[in-house]
Amino acid sequence: MKPILTVGSVAFDSIKTPTGEFSHLVGGAATFFSIAASFFADVRLVGVVGEDFTEEHSRVFAGRRIDLCGLQQVAGETFRWRGEYSADFSKRETLYTRLNVFEAFKPEIPTEFRSSPVVFLANIHPSLQLDVLNQVNSPDLVALDTMNYWIEGTPNELRAVLARVDVVIINDEEAQQLSGEANLVKAARAIRAMGPTHVVIKRGEHGVLVTRGERLFAVPGLPLEDVRDPTGAGDTFAGGFLGYLSSMPTVTEENWNQAVIAGSAMASLSVQDFGLGALLNLTKTEIGNRFQDFKSLTHFDAL
Amino acid sequence: MKPILTVGSVAFDSIKTPTGEFSHLVGGAATFFSIAASFFADVRLVGVVGEDFTEEHSRVFAGRRIDLCGLQQVAGETFRWRGEYSADFSKRETLYTRLNVFEAFKPEIPTEFRSSPVVFLANIHPSLQLDVLNQVNSPDLVALDTMNYWIEGTPNELRAVLARVDVVIINDEEAQQLSGEANLVKAARAIRAMGPTHVVIKRGEHGVLVTRGERLFAVPGLPLEDVRDPTGAGDTFAGGFLGYLSSMPTVTEENWNQAVIAGSAMASLSVQDFGLGALLNLTKTEIGNRFQDFKSLTHFDAL
Numbered sequence: 001m002k003p004i005l006t007v008g009s010v011a012f013d014s015i016k017t018p019t020g021e022f023s024h025l026v027g028g029a030a031t032f033f034s035i036a037a038s039f040f041a042d043v044r045l046v047g048v049v050g051e052d053f054t055e056e057h058s059r060v061f062a063g064r065r066i067d068l069c070g071l072q073q074v075a076g077e078t079f080r081w082r083g084e085y086s087a088d089f090s091k092r093e094t095l096y097t098r099l100n101v102f103e104a105f106k107p108e109i110p111t112e113f114r115s116s117p118v119v120f121l122a123n124i125h126p127s128l129q130l131d132v133l134n135q136v137n138s139p140d141l142v143a144l145d146t147m148n149y150w151i152e153g154t155p156n157e158l159r160a161v162l163a164r165v166d167v168v169i170i171n172d173e174e175a176q177q178l179s180g181e182a183n184l185v186k187a188a189r190a191i192r193a194m195g196p197t198h199v200v201i202k203r204g205e206h207g208v209l210v211t212r213g214e215r216l217f218a219v220p221g222l223p224l225e226d227v228r229d230p231t232g233a234g235d236t237f238a239g240g241f242l243g244y245l246s247s248m249p250t251v252t253e254e255n256w257n258q259a260v261i262a263g264s265a266m267a268s269l270s271v272q273d274f275g276l277g278a279l280l281n282l283t284k285t286e287i288g289n290r291f292q293d294f295k296s297l298t299h300f301d302a303l
Numbered sequence: 304m305k306p307i308l309t310v311g312s313v314a315f316d317s318i319k320t321p322t323g324e325f326s327h328l329v330g331g332a333a334t335f336f337s338i339a340a341s342f343f344a345d346v347r348l349v350g351v352v353g354e355d356f357t358e359e360h361s362r363v364f365a366g367r368r369i370d371l372c373g374l375q376q377v378a379g380e381t382f383r384w385r386g387e388y389s390a391d392f393s394k395r396e397t398l399y400t401r402l403n404v405f406e407a408f409k410p411e412i413p414t415e416f417r418s419s420p421v422v423f424l425a426n427i428h429p430s431l432q433l434d435v436l437n438q439v440n441s442p443d444l445v446a447l448d449t450m451n452y453w454i455e456g457t458p459n460e461l462r463a464v465l466a467r468v469d470v471v472i473i474n475d476e477e478a479q480q481l482s483g484e485a486n487l488v489k490a491a492r493a494i495r496a497m498g499p500t501h502v503v504i505k506r507g508e509h510g511v512l513v514t515r516g517e518r519l520f521a522v523p524g525l526p527l528e529d530v531r532d533p534t535g536a537g538d539t540f541a542g543g544f545l546g547y548l549s550s551m552p553t554v555t556e557e558n559w560n561q562a563v564i565a566g567s568a569m570a571s572l573s574v575q576d577f578g579l580g581a582l583l584n585l586t587k588t589e590i591g592n593r594f595q596d597f598k599s600l601t602h603f604d605a606l
Contacts, residue, residue, distance in 0.1 A: 088485045182391045185528045206509040207523055218523035218600050220510055225488045257603035291606055297521050298601050300560035303594055 002140065002246045003042040003067075006033050007107045007132050008122025008235075010047045010071065011079040013275060014095075018087050019228045025275035026060050028079060029122035029145070032232035035279045036239025036266045037120075038064040039287060041246035044113045046070035046132075050078040050101045060276055070110050076101040089230055090204070109135040118246045120238060121165070123147050126157040133164050141251075143167035143242055144196075145234070151177050163195040169238050171202045172209075184209060185216075200241070200260070202234050210260055217257050222268045222290075222297055229274040233267040236279065240266030265290040305443065305549045306345040306370075309333050310410045310435045311425025311538075313350045313374065314382040316578060317398075321390050322531045328578035329363050331382060332425035332448065335535035338582050339542025339569045340423075341367040342590060344549035347416045349373035349435075353381040353404045363579055373413050379404040392533055393507070412438040421549045423541060424468070426450050429460040436467050444554075446470035446545055447499075448537070454480050466498040472541050474505045475512075487512060488519075503544070503563070505537050513563055520560050525571045525593075525600055532577040536570040539582065543569030568593040 011028035015021070034043045044067045049057075053073060061068055077100040084093050107128055115137050121129040121144040129144060144165045150158050151174060158178075162168065168191055176182055179190035188199040188211040201209045207221040241263030248255045269290055272278050314331035318324070337346045347370045352360075356376060364371055380403040387396050410431055418440050424432040424447040432447060447468045453461050454477060461481075465471065471494055479485055482493035491502040491514040504512045510524040544566030551558045572593055575581050 183528055183530075185526045203509070206506070209523070209526060216526055216600055217603075218526070219603075220512070220521035220523045223488045223512060223519055223521070225486055227486075254604055258606065261603055288606060295603075295605055297519055300520075300522075300564055300598075301557055302598055303561065303591060 001041060002117040003044055004037055004118040004120060004242055004246050005044045005046065005109070005113050005116035005136065005139075006030050006037070006120040006122060007046040007109075007128070008033065008120075008124055009079050009102060010045075010049050010053070011081055011102075012052075013231055014080070014082040015229055015231050015274065016084040017089065017229050017274075018085065020274060022274050026057050027081070027232055027275055029232075029235045031060065031276070032235035032270070032279070033120060033122060033239040033242075034066050035060065035064060035276060036236040036270070037243030037246070038066050038239075039266070039282070039284065040240070040243030040262070041065065041118075043067065043243075044070060044110075044116060046107050046109060046113070048072045048074060048101050048105045050074065050076045053078045060280060067113075070108070070113060072108075074101050083231070085230065089227055092230075107132050107135075117141070118242060119143070120242055121145065121161070122235060122238075123150075126150050126154055126161045130157065130161040130164070133161065141166050141242075141245070143169055143238065145169050145238060146174065146178075148174055148177055159194060162191075165196050167198040167200060168196045169200040169202065169234070169241070171204070171234065175199065175201050185211070189214075202237060204230075208237070208260055208264055210256075212256065217260060219260055219264050219294065220298065222264070222293060224268060224272065227271050230271045231275065233271050236270040237263040237267040239263070261291055261294050262287075264294060304344060305420040306347055307340055307421040307423060307545055307549050308347045308349065308412070308416050308419035308439065308442075309336050309340070309423040309425060310349040310412075310431070311336065311423075311427055312382050312405060313348075313352050313356070314384055314405075315355075316534055317383070317385040318532055318534050318577065319387040320392065320532050320577075321388065323577060325577045329360050330384070330535055330578055332535075332538045334363065334579070335538035335573070335582070336423055336425060336542040336545075337369050338363065338367065338579060339539040339573070340546030340549070341369050341542075342569070342585070342587065343543070343546030343565070344368065344421075346370065346546075347373060347419060349410050349412060349416070351375045351377055351404050351408045353377065353379045356381045363583060370416075373411070373416060375411075377404050386534070388533065392530055395533075410435050410438075420444070421545060422446070423545055424448065424464070425538060425541075426453075429453050429457055429464045433460065433464040433467070436464065444469050444545075444548070446472055446541065448472050448541060449477065449481075451477055451480055462497060465494075468499050470501040470503060471499045472503040472505065472537070472544070474507070474537065478502065478504050488514070492517075505540060507533070511540070511563055511567055513559075515559065520563060522563055522567050522597065523601065525567070525596060527571060527575065530574050533574050534578065536574050539573040540566040540570040542566070564594055564597050565590075568597060
């Protein structure tokens with residue numbers, strides 16, 4: 001059992017989708033990641049919130065395997081984001097992003113977290129991601145998420161951190177943009193040449209494609225009738241994926257693939273309710289059943 | 304072993320893709336279907352060509368398990384199509400479609416083909432598809448392809464033939480258009496209510512989604528570095544899929560899933576060369592290896 005250190009945003013999300021509209025939901029990359037991962041492993045969250053983040057809001061973390069001693073509370077307002085999804089959920093428009101207390105965020109890793117064997121750098125400025133890696137003692141596994149904004153805006157900083165990362169978890173457009181290759185096999189190879197040994201490409205409703213060296217593993221999206229809110233699905237995937245890997249005594253080919261399914265299962269459960277709604281009420285049995293749904297969805301016998 | 308009757312186009316294709324350009328290649332839905340299916344089963348092709356379709360062109364069928372006694376040759380030119388693919392292969396523009404001898408085509412099913420146990424109605428006017436079904440003696444399995452042109456233009460004729468079909472093989476946009484449902488689970492259910500018990504949804508590079516009643520089976524696309532020409536991939540899928548099913552003594556859940564993989568394997572091999580290039584030189588060993596590639600791509604152990 002290896003504890004996971006994660007650094008990223010804790011936020012208030014306001015979301016409109018074709019199935020409803022909610023304001024001021026607790027969200028953020030580190031939040032979705034931590035709650036998803038905590039079903040499998042111990043999680044150490046480093047982030048920042050403002051004075052408007054009350055005891056009530058903190059309750060989403062309560063009773064879970066999440067250590068919050070790295071979650072600072074400072075003067076000002078918590079990070080806020082407002083977004084709206086298109087009729088078929090395929091596009092998302094950001095109406096505003098207010099960094100608030102996140103703007104001056106400098107991650108300070110508590111001493112007792114510095115030997116964390118697994119690290120997840122959620123999508124923040126690559127210089128902050130690098131700063132986190134400079135504070136930890138040679139973890140076994142470092143995974144990173146990023147986005148088009150950093151790929152375009154801070155390519156050198158991103159390259160510097162990528163050189164020290166084992167696993168990149170990004171979407172298909174980001175993989176293409178980062179590598180300059182339209183073909184995903186070539187894109188993944190180009191990204192591996194930047195440092196990571198593993199590239200995990202999230203394809204939304206089309207599932208996930210993973211490359212480990214020249215090996216490929218793919219899982220289709222589970223077709224769902226009742227998608228309500230895709231917000232946080234990528235971080236929830238990362239949480240299930242790294243949480244599952246961290247719960248294994250050693251990382252083998254086989255539990256690597258299972259971890260991709262665990263991540264896919266968590267993400268597919270998450271999108272069936274708004275914000276953290278689905279994750280907060282989830283049971284181990286439901287996770288096991290969803291894992292089995294992926295097995296039925298994709299299983300066939302060899303010839 | 305059940306012979307397959309197929310009715311559809313035999314054509315000359317002129318194709319431009321980001322990797323090359325070829326004119327006057329032998330193509331057409333019934334051609335791709337028949338050649339792919341003939342690796343697994345006996346095929347009976349019904350179609351029409353013009354005087355410009357020479358002995359030389361017929362050679363694509365030679366030495367295969369394809370009975371051409373239903374392929375008429377008449378005065379005039381063979382069906383011609385010219386198309387061009389976008390840089391990432393995701394879009395295709397038709398530059399022209401010249402029906403030529405296909406315009407007056409009235410399928411006449413030779414007497415010895417009328418008891419064919421399996422029928423594939425390639426993408427032609429739904430009234431002609433119905434006309435074919437009126438000439439055959441209660442086949443065990445009827446599969447149909449169609450396209451947006453008929454869904455919009457001849458909805459009543461299409462509904463009439465769908466009521467007599469077991470398997471619909473269409474792409475995701477066509478499934479949405481035919482059903483009026485954006486969600487593919489709902490779309491497939493609405494299509495099943497029109498008659499077919501099985502809906503096979505082709506998603507291009509994202510693979511295939513199959514529904515049988517409320518059961519779902521999905522296979523991701525095999526990521527390929529060297530796509531050269533997607534023309535005919537859908538019909539090649541259908542050929543591998545129905546060919547495999549026809550080669551089985553009975554149709555079980557398990558060989559149904561394997562048939563989807565066989566179709567996916569054939570399609571993924573086909574797109575690696577222009578026109579029929581890849582299919583014409585294919586060996587059983589290569590097909591078996593590609594099937595195995597899909598197994599490695601998607602396999603994971605249950606928890």
